[in-house]
Amino acid sequence: MKTRLLPVIFFLSLTIFAYTTQAQIFTLKQSHENGIYKSGDMIRISAVFDKRTDDSLKTEVRTNNELIYTLSQGPVDSLSVKVWKNNDQLFMKSSSVPYKDTCDIFTGVIKHPCSLQIEATMKGNKQLIGLIVDPQKIRPGTACPKDLKKYWDTEKKALTALTLDVKFGKNECPEYQYVCFDTELNCTGPKPARGYFARPTKAAPKSLPIVLLVHAAGVKGSWCKSDPKEAIRFAKMGNGAMCFDLNAHGMLNGQPDEYYNNLEAGELKDYQISGLESKENIYFRGMYLRLIRTLDFLTRLPEWDGKRILVIGESQGGGQALAAAGLDPRVSAVVATVPAMCDWGGTLAGRKGGWPQPFELTGDVKKMKSVLPYFDTAHLLKDSKATLVVEIGLADITCPSTSVYAAVNQAKGTKIIYPVPYREHTWPTAEQRKNHWDPMVFNPKNDFIINYLK
Numbered sequence: 001m002k003t004r005l006l007p008v009i010f011f012l013s014l015t016i017f018a019y020t021t022q023a024q025i026f027t028l029k030q031s032h033e034n035g036i037y038k039s040g041d042m043i044r045i046s047a048v049f050d051k052r053t054d055d056s057l058k059t060e061v062r063t064n065n066e067l068i069y070t071l072s073q074g075p076v077d078s079l080s081v082k083v084w085k086n087n088d089q090l091f092m093k094s095s096s097v098p099y100k101d102t103c104d105i106f107t108g109v110i111k112h113p114c115s116l117q118i119e120a121t122m123k124g125n126k127q128l129i130g131l132i133v134d135p136q137k138i139r140p141g142t143a144c145p146k147d148l149k150k151y152w153d154t155e156k157k158a159l160t161a162l163t164l165d166v167k168f169g170k171n172e173c174p175e176y177q178y179v180c181f182d183t184e185l186n187c188t189g190p191k192p193a194r195g196y197f198a199r200p201t202k203a204a205p206k207s208l209p210i211v212l213l214v215h216a217a218g219v220k221g222s223w224c225k226s227d228p229k230e231a232i233r234f235a236k237m238g239n240g241a242m243c244f245d246l247n248a249h250g251m252l253n254g255q256p257d258e259y260y261n262n263l264e265a266g267e268l269k270d271y272q273i274s275g276l277e278s279k280e281n282i283y284f285r286g287m288y289l290r291l292i293r294t295l296d297f298l299t300r301l302p303e304w305d306g307k308r309i310l311v312i313g314e315s316q317g318g319g320q321a322l323a324a325a326g327l328d329p330r331v332s333a334v335v336a337t338v339p340a341m342c343d344w345g346g347t348l349a350g351r352k353g354g355w356p357q358p359f360e361l362t363g364d365v366k367k368m369k370s371v372l373p374y375f376d377t378a379h380l381l382k383d384s385k386a387t388l389v390v391e392i393g394l395a396d397i398t399c400p401s402t403s404v405y406a407a408v409n410q411a412k413g414t415k416i417i418y419p420v421p422y423r424e425h426t427w428p429t430a431e432q433r434k435n436h437w438d439p440m441v442f443n444p445k446n447d448f449i450i451n452y453l454k
Contacts, residue, residue, distance in 0.1 A: 025050045026048060026049045026050065026079075026120070026122065026125065026127065027047075027048050027127060028046070028047060028118060028120060028127045028128075028129040029046045029048055029102075029129075030044065030045050030046070030129060030421065031045075032131070033421075034419055035129075035130060035131040035132060035394045035419050035420075036131070036132060037110070037132070037133045039110065039111050039113070039134050040109060040111055041109065041110075041133075043107065043108050043109065043116070043133075044104060044107045045104070045105050045106040045107070045118050046104050046105065047079060047098065047102070047103055047105050047120055047127075048102045049098070077097070077122050078095050078096065078122070079105065079120060079121070079122045080094070080095045080121045080122070081094045081095070081096075081105045081106065081118065081120050083106055083116055083117070083118050083119075084116065084117040084118075084119070085114055085115070085116055086114050086115055086346075086351040086352055086400070086402060087351070087400045088397070089350075091116065092106065106118055113132075113135065113137045113402075114132070114133055114351070114402070115130060115131065115132045115133070115400065116130065116131050116133075117130045117394075117395050117397070118130070128395045128422070128424065129395060129421050129422055130393070130395035130396070130401065130421050130422075130423075131394055132394055132401050132405070132419070135401070135402075135409075135419075136405070138402055138406045138409060140346075140378035140379060140406050140407070140410070141343055141345030141347065141348045141349030141351065141353065142344070142345030142348065142369060142372070142376065142378075142379075143373065144379040144382060145374055148373070148379055148380075148382075152327060152374075155285075155292075158188050159187070159188050159289065159292060159296065160296070162186060162187075162188055164185065164186065164293075164296070164297060165185070166183065166184070166185055166297065167183070168182070168183055169181055169183070169184075170182065172196065172232075173228070175232075176201065177200060177201055177202075178198060178199065178200055178232055178235055178236065179198065179199060179201055180197065180232050181196065181197050181198075182253050182254060183195060183196065183244070185290075185293050185294060185297050187290055188293075189250070189285065189287075189289035189293075190286050191249065191250025191251075191286060192250050192290075193246060193250060193291075193293045193294045194246070194251065194252065194253055195231075195245045195246035195247055195253065195294070196227065196228045196230075196245045196253065197231065197242070197243070197245075198228070198231035198234070198235035198242075198244075198245075199235050199240070199241070199242040199303065200240040203303045204303070205302045206303070206304065206305050207240070207303055207305060208239075208240055208242050208303040208304060208305055209238070209242070209305055209307070209308035209309070209452075209453055210243075210244075210298045210299070210304055210308065211234045211235075211241050211242070211243040211310050211312065212243075212244050212291075212294060212309070212312070212324065213226075213230060213231070213244070213246065213312055213313070213317075214246055214248065214311065214312070214317040214320040214321055214324075215247055215248050215316065216313070216314050216315040216316050217272065217315055217355070219249065219263050219264035219268045219271075220257065220260035220263070220264050223314075224247065224248070224249075225247060225253070225260070226245040226246065226247045226253050228245070230243075230245050231243045231244070231245040234453075237449070237450060237453040238453035238454040239454070241453055242301060242303060244297075244298060246290065246294050248287055248290075248316060248317075248320065249263070249271070250286070250290055273358060276358050276361070276363055276368050276371065276372065277363060277364055277367035277368055277371060278367075278371060279371050279374060282371060282372075284341065284375040287320065288320075288327060288375065291323065291324045291327065291328075292327055295309065295330065307332065308332050308333070308452065309328075309330055309331045309332050310333045310334070310335070310449065310452055311331055311334050311335075312334075312335045312336075312449065313335075313336060313339070314337040314338060314339075315338055315339065315355070315398075315399065315425070316340045316341070316355070317336075317337075317339075318336035318338060318339025318390075319342060319354070319355075319377055321334045321336045322334060322377040322380070322388070322408075323341065323375075323377050325380075325381060325386040325388065326377060326379075326380030326381040326383075326384050327380060329383075329384070329385070332386055332387065333386055333388075333452055334387070334388050334389065335389045335390075335448065335449060336388065336389070336390045336391070337391045338391060338393045338399045338425055339354075339377070339390065339399060339404055339407075340354055340398070340399045341354055341375070341376065341377050342354035342376070342377050342399065342403040342404050342408075343377075343378040343403040343404075343406035343407055344357070344372050344376050344403075345378070346400070346402060346403050346406060347359035347360055348365075351400065352400045352402070352403070353400075353403055354377075354400065354403035354407075355399050359372075378406045378407040378410060381407055381408065381411040382410045382411075383412065384411045384413060385411075385413040387413050387415075387416070388411055388413060388414070388416070389416045389418075390404065390415070390418070391420060391441060391445065392404045392405070392417060392418065392419050392420065393420055393424055394420060394421045394423065396425045397424070397425070398424075398425035399425060416448070418440075418441045418445070420437065423437070
């Protein structure tokens with residue numbers, strides 16, 4: 001008996017050797033390709049292993065001359081799976097050895113609104129995919145302050161009472177058809193609003209839309225700084241536009257690296273968690289006041305068409321864009337990509353809150369609950385009628401999908417939502433971009449911008 005089994009064991013040993021030396025490449029698929037489910041839907045997540053076409057890699061396993069099965073590819077290493085509920089609650093954990101080209105790694109039914117992130121790892125290859133159940137039913141984790149409108153009306157009146165002082169620097173545009181100025185606007189917040197303002201040199205009154213560009217988190221990176229080239233690029237769209245590329249911090253533009261390095265290490269270190277227990281001192285108050293001041297400046301210009309104000313941003317910039325739509329009813333459209341500052345109170349409702357997750361920090365929760373809702377886009381958007389174009393990463397743990405839906409659900413205007421199951425907070429991989437993201441998400445968002453500015 002033992003002697004008969006030896007050939008089988010030998011073949012299996014060969015098989016194992018052959019496939020452990022090959023790259024363990026797989027992708028994750030789910031039963032609803034867009035990652036959106038209703039309560040009670042069957043959720044099925046599968047790992048799909050790359051097919052091998054080289055016949056020399058086929059191995060037959062036989063016993064008593066009878067073919068048991070043929071392996072032409074597929075792993076023999078262990079596949080580890082973790083399923084996270086609402087981003088940070090471990091929901092399921094497993095490990096198994098797959099034996100098929102496609103194998104189910106999670107099946108189940110969820111009967112309440114939540115998100116799931118499925119992480120699968122095999123021999124150093126990690127894949128992540130996300131989904132969300134009943135996203136339209138997700139509500140903010142904190143109550144909307146009864147005096148929210150009154151609070152911001154008071155802040156706006158103080159801004160209006162401050163005589164607008166505009167300082168223009170040198171023209172950064174070499175083309176005579178356009179100008180682009182380093183621009184400073186005084187503000188009631190602790191810092192002025194600063195950025196690059198570009199527009200056509202000749203435009204009729206009431207002929208141009210407004211574009212406001214806002215930036216992702218950080219201080220010294222290229223993604224944090226205003227860029228005259230970007231302002232000029234948008235100023236050239238359609239029949240021309242007035243574009244203001246606003247930096248989030250009121251910092252000077254076009255300075256040496258040392259200036260931004262010192263800000264990041266000093267005055268603006270951990271700015272996003274500054275003053276969380278005080279309406280007067282919370283950092284986002286000044287950030288939002290600079291948004292309002294910039295829009296006040298742009299809407300006073302005679303070239304504005306009186307209809308179109310488009311705000312564009314990603315991450316922290318996406319949060320600013322949503323805040324602008326909530327704070328200024330003149331904002332007509334927003335393009336927000338994986339936006340931050342959404343539903344901070346999600347942490348208190350059993351979900352992970354949006355960046356910077358203030359309720360996960362050490363502090364006086366009672367005081368924070370009396371402050372943070374006034375600056376949370378999940379409440380600011382309550383009466384907004386702007387068109388919202390929003391990309392949501394269903395595998396994003398920095399700006400969780402539940403937090404973004406909790407905010408966007410409060411708005412009353414048209415919503416164009418792009419849920420992306422494989423998107424974490426960073427940009428998708430080159431392969432993901434080529435196969436799906438560019439044609440299905442990135443390009444449609446750009447097309448919306450181009451068409452909106454025609």
